[in-house]
Amino acid sequence: MGKQLTQPKSPFKGRLVLGSALTRGKQPAPETARPGRVGIIDIGSNSIRLVVYEGQARIPSILFNEKVMAGLGRGLAATGAIDAEALDRAITALARFARLAEEMGVTDLTTVATAAVRDASNGHVLLDRLAGIGLPVRLLSGEEEASLSAEGLLAGIPDADGIVGDLGGGSLELVRVSAGRIAERASFPLGVLRVAAIRKRGGRSLAQVVGKALKQGGWGGRGQGLPFYMIGGSWRALALLDMHLTGYRLPIVHQYCMAPDNAAYLVRVLARLDKRRLKAIPAISSSRAPSLPDAAALLAMLVKQLGSSALIVSAYGLREGLLHNALPPELRDADPLIEATREEGRRQGRFPEHGDLLHRWIAPLFAGETPADERLRHAACLLGDVGWRAHPDFRAERGLETALHGNWVGVDARGRGMMGQALFTSFGGTTGSDIVQRVCTDEEISRAVRWGLAMRLAQRLSGGVAPPLEASRLALGRGSVVLHLARGDLALYGEAVERRHKALALAFGMRPEVVTP
Numbered sequence: 001m002g003k004q005l006t007q008p009k010s011p012f013k014g015r016l017v018l019g020s021a022l023t024r025g026k027q028p029a030p031e032t033a034r035p036g037r038v039g040i041i042d043i044g045s046n047s048i049r050l051v052v053y054e055g056q057a058r059i060p061s062i063l064f065n066e067k068v069m070a071g072l073g074r075g076l077a078a079t080g081a082i083d084a085e086a087l088d089r090a091i092t093a094l095a096r097f098a099r100l101a102e103e104m105g106v107t108d109l110t111t112v113a114t115a116a117v118r119d120a121s122n123g124h125v126l127l128d129r130l131a132g133i134g135l136p137v138r139l140l141s142g143e144e145e146a147s148l149s150a151e152g153l154l155a156g157i158p159d160a161d162g163i164v165g166d167l168g169g170g171s172l173e174l175v176r177v178s179a180g181r182i183a184e185r186a187s188f189p190l191g192v193l194r195v196a197a198i199r200k201r202g203g204r205s206l207a208q209v210v211g212k213a214l215k216q217g218g219w220g221g222r223g224q225g226l227p228f229y230m231i232g233g234s235w236r237a238l239a240l241l242d243m244h245l246t247g248y249r250l251p252i253v254h255q256y257c258m259a260p261d262n263a264a265y266l267v268r269v270l271a272r273l274d275k276r277r278l279k280a281i282p283a284i285s286s287s288r289a290p291s292l293p294d295a296a297a298l299l300a301m302l303v304k305q306l307g308s309s310a311l312i313v314s315a316y317g318l319r320e321g322l323l324h325n326a327l328p329p330e331l332r333d334a335d336p337l338i339e340a341t342r343e344e345g346r347r348q349g350r351f352p353e354h355g356d357l358l359h360r361w362i363a364p365l366f367a368g369e370t371p372a373d374e375r376l377r378h379a380a381c382l383l384g385d386v387g388w389r390a391h392p393d394f395r396a397e398r399g400l401e402t403a404l405h406g407n408w409v410g411v412d413a414r415g416r417g418m419m420g421q422a423l424f425t426s427f428g429g430t431t432g433s434d435i436v437q438r439v440c441t442d443e444e445i446s447r448a449v450r451w452g453l454a455m456r457l458a459q460r461l462s463g464g465v466a467p468p469l470e471a472s473r474l475a476l477g478r479g480s481v482v483l484h485l486a487r488g489d490l491a492l493y494g495e496a497v498e499r500r501h502k503a504l505a506l507a508f509g510m511r512p513e514v515v516t517p
Contacts, residue, residue, distance in 0.1 A: 072169070219306065384459065399426065476510075
């Protein structure tokens with residue numbers, strides 16, 4: 001059922017050509033760090049999508065994203081071929097996408113096709129017709145598809161350690177990832193469209209097919225005690241349904257975590273939830289709704305067979321894997337959260353590099369924190385000036401909103417909440433956020449408040465410019481929060497600075513102290 005691969009080779013030799021000068025092993029040129037517009041057309045078994053990216057190479061911004069549910073794989077299980085209507089629908093959509101990419105000034109356009117085109121007896125017909133309109137297509141093997149999906153996961157969750165499951169319309173890819181590396185991979189003909197046909201046989205058909213496929217591929221119990229990372233539109237829709245059912249207050253699907261039992265629970269819910277009520281849930285696309293029972297049934301089987309400890313959703317997948325694979329090593333290894341917040345700080349802040357300096361200045365107060373919390377504090381500092389353009393009465397809300405709902409990856413709900421609380425406090429917010437209270441513990445909120453108060457002191461002391469911070473330092477003394485100032489800078493310690501120094505010291509249960517040489 002699945003082809004097992006034991007060597008974690010890259011699916012591409014040398015480099016992935018996107019029409020750019022990105023190569024591995026070389027220092028990026030200035031233009032490499034900020035490429036032009038890059039487009040990817042993904043021809044899947046269920047949908048065809050064009051995404052256009054621009055901006056910082058590690059975490060580029062999405063300028064355009066359009067999907068057409070062409071259903072190339074819909075009749076594949078029964079006939080082995082793509083039906084004529086789906087072929088025509090696909091050609092129409094792809095001709096539009098090619099023209100749009102040209103009009104948008106896309107300099108690098110990559111078009112890839114996956115399981116339906118790969119497996120269909122007439123898949124070559126689609127490839128030939130696209131070549132005829134000047135749109136060459138790279139037909140990915142199951143091996144390449146699995147590797148790129150895992151690459152995309154690692155681009156968005158660099159510390160992922162578990163089993164990646166990428167569910168498309170025609171196939172399911174499973175990949176073991178650990179320590180930032182891709183290990184065993186396999187591709188199975190268990191896409192959501194094929195699952196529907198299997199389930200129609202009734203009884204335990206799906207359980208038998210999935211169990212046999214995993215056993216033959218050596219995947220039975222492979223994920224015991226490990227998270228299962230979910231990639232694919234149908235599984236993201238399941239996560240959105242779970243959020244809706246639980247009243248989750250932070251509807252960011254990336255890194256949303258569910259208990260493994262939730263898969264079986266969603267199967268039961270979908271069995272009694274009529275189509276009208278399902279389509280009425282705003283977050284779930286009407287085109288995805290019909291496939292959700294099949295996606296949930298497959299997920300429940302996989303969780304049981306693999307022995308998964310948790311279900312974690314990834315918004316990143318094959319397309320992001322293509323982008324990530326093309327980067328030089330120094331950019332691939334960069335922290336996506338730090339890079340994205342640094343870029344946002346540059347874009348919205350008043351002074352370049354202010355966030356990194358702010359982070360270094362307050363760091364002595366938090367020397368005992370874990371690396372994970374130090375990273376969140378750094379990200380909050382990089383966003384420490386994002387609220388200055390807002391009305392003064394709403395700067396705290398701007399900071400909170402930026403952290404909670406920003407386009408970040410590599411951070412979960414708890415991390416967003418702590419960043420949001422720090423920014424809310426740093427901009428003078430006094431009331432708590434119910435969202436933060438739902439995703440963080442009281443101790444985590446208190447810690448983030450201390451970050452925010454330290455940032456608030458730094459911003460008032462320095463006026464947001466570098467020299468006052470470079471000439472001063474913070475430290476924890478015996479029962480005091482010590483501000484070391486050069487004698488010539490004592491004039492900076494005005495009434496407003498003194499108030500903020502006292503507030504920070506109080507948060508530590510200490511007194512403020514000023515020391516000069």
